[in-house]
Amino acid sequence: MDQPSYVYIMASKPYGTLYTGVSTDLVRRVWEHREEFLECFTSTYHVHRLVWYEIHGDVMEAVAREKRIKKFKRAWKISLISKSNPTWRDLYADFTA
Structure with a gap:
């Protein structure tokens, strides 16, 4: 098994704007989205809520998903x-509690 990887969906609010991503470090990546650390889709549309994720055994599997x-x-x-x-x-x- 390679490094675990995550596919995730974030939302601006329930039934709001959606963003789908992949990361090997879900906590760090969601934090970056929430803090608008990077200027990207999630900061433009204020997509800060992690609403779904799944874990995969390797990054290639996660990227394909x-x-x-x-x-x-x-x-x-x-x-x-x-x-x-x-x-x-x-x-x-x-993840942070």
Whole structure:
């Protein structure tokens, strides 16, 4: 098993603007989004809420999954999030508490 990697979806608010990404360090990457450390999509649209993620055994697997998710329609992504996180709770606290 290579370094664990994460595919994640962030939202501006429940059912708001969505961003899908991949990282080997989920806590650091979400922190960067939340703090608007980098000027990118998430800082422009204030996408700060981690609402869904899954772990993969290696980065190539995670990147392939990210690409598949990005091709899906918004309604499919909303369903994916709502199945595991029906209240769209910010999951970042689960890692930092």
